[in-house]
Amino acid sequence: MLDPKLIRNDLPHVAERLSIRNFTLDQESISALDAQRKQLQQRSEELQAERNTRAKSIGQAKARGEDIAPLLAETSRMGDELDESKKQLAAVQSSLDDILLSLPNVVDTSVVPGRDESDNVELRKVGTPREFSFKPLDHTDLGARGNALDFETGTKLTGSRFTVMRGELATLHRALIQLMLNTHTQEHGYTEINVPYIVNADSLRGTGQLPKFEEDLFRLVWGDATTQAEAGADSSDYYLIPTSEVPVTNTVRDSIVEASDLPIRYTCHSPCFRSEAGSYGRDTRGLIRQHQFEKVEMVQIVHPDESFAALEQMVSHAEAILQKLELPYRVVSLCGGDIGFAAAKTYDLEVWLPAQNAYREISSISNCTDFQARRMQARYRDPQTRKTELLHTLNGSGLAVGRTLIAIMENYQQEDGSIKVPDALRPYIGNQGAVLLP
Numbered sequence: 001m002l003d004p005k006l007i008r009n010d011l012p013h014v015a016e017r018l019s020i021r022n023f024t025l026d027q028e029s030i031s032a033l034d035a036q037r038k039q040l041q042q043r044s045e046e047l048q049a050e051r052n053t054r055a056k057s058i059g060q061a062k063a064r065g066e067d068i069a070p071l072l073a074e075t076s077r078m079g080d081e082l083d084e085s086k087k088q089l090a091a092v093q094s095s096l097d098d099i100l101l102s103l104p105n106v107v108d109t110s111v112v113p114g115r116d117e118s119d120n121v122e123l124r125k126v127g128t129p130r131e132f133s134f135k136p137l138d139h140t141d142l143g144a145r146g147n148a149l150d151f152e153t154g155t156k157l158t159g160s161r162f163t164v165m166r167g168e169l170a171t172l173h174r175a176l177i178q179l180m181l182n183t184h185t186q187e188h189g190y191t192e193i194n195v196p197y198i199v200n201a202d203s204l205r206g207t208g209q210l211p212k213f214e215e216d217l218f219r220l221v222w223g224d225a226t227t228q229a230e231a232g233a234d235s236s237d238y239y240l241i242p243t244s245e246v247p248v249t250n251t252v253r254d255s256i257v258e259a260s261d262l263p264i265r266y267t268c269h270s271p272c273f274r275s276e277a278g279s280y281g282r283d284t285r286g287l288i289r290q291h292q293f294e295k296v297e298m299v300q301i302v303h304p305d306e307s308f309a310a311l312e313q314m315v316s317h318a319e320a321i322l323q324k325l326e327l328p329y330r331v332v333s334l335c336g337g338d339i340g341f342a343a344a345k346t347y348d349l350e351v352w353l354p355a356q357n358a359y360r361e362i363s364s365i366s367n368c369t370d371f372q373a374r375r376m377q378a379r380y381r382d383p384q385t386r387k388t389e390l391l392h393t394l395n396g397s398g399l400a401v402g403r404t405l406i407a408i409m410e411n412y413q414q415e416d417g418s419i420k421v422p423d424a425l426r427p428y429i430g431n432q433g434a435v436l437l438p
Contacts, residue, residue, distance in 0.1 A: 001374045002014065002371070002374075011031065017106035017107060018106060020107050022336065033096050040089040044089055051079060054071060057071060058072065101205070101375075105342055105368060107343075107345065110333075111339060111344075114335025114336055119337060120332040122330055122332050124330065125330040127328030130411060133415070138353075139410055146166070146167065148167055149169065149286075151286075161291045168435040169409075171429055172419070172421070176405060176408075177401055179325075179425060180398055183321060184317060188267075188320070191265060191267070196241075203250040204239060206372060206375050208341050217273075217274075219238070241271075242273060243272050243295060245297055250376060252373075259380050260383070262301070263303070264299075266297075268299070269295070270294070271294050293400065295400050296399060297397060298314055298396050299394065300395075301393055302391065303392070307394060308345070310367070311367040314394060315331065315396075318365060325424055327352065327408070329350060330350050331349055333345075343371075351403065352407070353410050362407065363398065364397060365395070365396030369392050373393055408422065418436040
């Protein structure tokens with residue numbers, strides 16, 4: 001959430017920064033609501049002060065033996081007027097809060113304008129795409145051998161965009177997870193964390209998925225009214241996680257962290273569940289865009305002065321996995337039209353997929369500055385002033401496991417349809433030199 005003081009004091013600046021996202025801020029409505037808020041707040045304070053004065057006068061009149069009935073009636077009338085003023089103030093403030101919750105983060109000054117991903121800025125390419133002596137197959141055709149990737153059964157079990165993975169391919173998928181977690185914990189200084197795959201609405205509001213992106217979430221419905229009452233919960237408050245960023249980042253919600261405990265670095269493997277609302281017809285073939293997929297997430301919670309350095313560091317941590325796997329990739333800086341709701345700045349890592357003859361996103365790494373922290377009330381205590389200040393939060397994939405598997409299948413395929421195993425993965429699968437799909 002944006003700083004309400006910034007909106008009140010410098011609305012044109014906020015509008016200008018949001019325009020980089022192609023987001024048009026309704027300044028007139030916000031200004032009108034804020035003027036109404038100020039007027040009602042001032043009126044409420046005046047009524048409260050006047051009521052306090054009248055109450056004091058009642059005591060004095062009573063001590064003098066005077067008839068206090070008129071004073072009591074006037075005080076009661078003021079109380080009713082004060083209650084109505086406070087009610088109106090709460091309604092106006094609620095409207096302002098709703099607007100604030102719907103506004104995306106302001107982008108950093110280094111973010112360039114742009115309409116969509118076609119305007120992202122390529123920073124560097126690493127590695128050279130392999131030249132094949134045969135026509136490379138895509139991962140769907142490679143996985144069809146022996147039903148290693150079984151989309152038909154996944155559809156039967158659940159529905160479209162769900163997959164069953166078998167045999168050595170499932171082993172390779174698991175090996176990727178282990179490589180990523182080991183690298184981030186043993187080499188990059190992250191603490192591994194295991195979190196619930198179901199979160200409440202407060203957690204999703206904290207990181208910015210609610211209320212704006214509810215259609216992208218899988219909401220849970222369980223039990224009946226009696227069951228919910230016994231559990232002390234409302235089933236409508238529970239959702240499957242779209243990414244482990246949500247529960248991991250929310251570990252500091254409503255908390256005050258000592259500055260000496262910063263930075264906090266977590267890495268987490270989890271399934272992710274997304275409805276992919278609005279993606280109809282896109283990437284319907286294969287594993288690229290599934291309703292359920294797995295990811296190894298990186299989250300950093302840092303001092304505000306360190307967040308942009310942490311962003312660059314996290315990019316290097318994600319790159320390290322691609323470099324170990326010797327996969328060609330590129331790094332792009334997202335333009336205003338492609339950047340996520342909570343992010344102030346984002347880098348994407350895109351891996352080369354031979355069958356598509358294109359680079360495709362495999363990691364997105366964002367600095368959310370204090371946007372999520374304000375929604376979560378996640379703070380640290382300044383050691384000099386002992387005052388509390390908002391933290392900065394960052395998140396990124398390190399990496400998306402299914403897309404990494406796709407990249408290995410396509411880049412390391414052999415003419416006979418087998419998959420050569422990158423050296424970095426061999427210790428995790430018994431030092432096999434190839435995964436021959438059955």
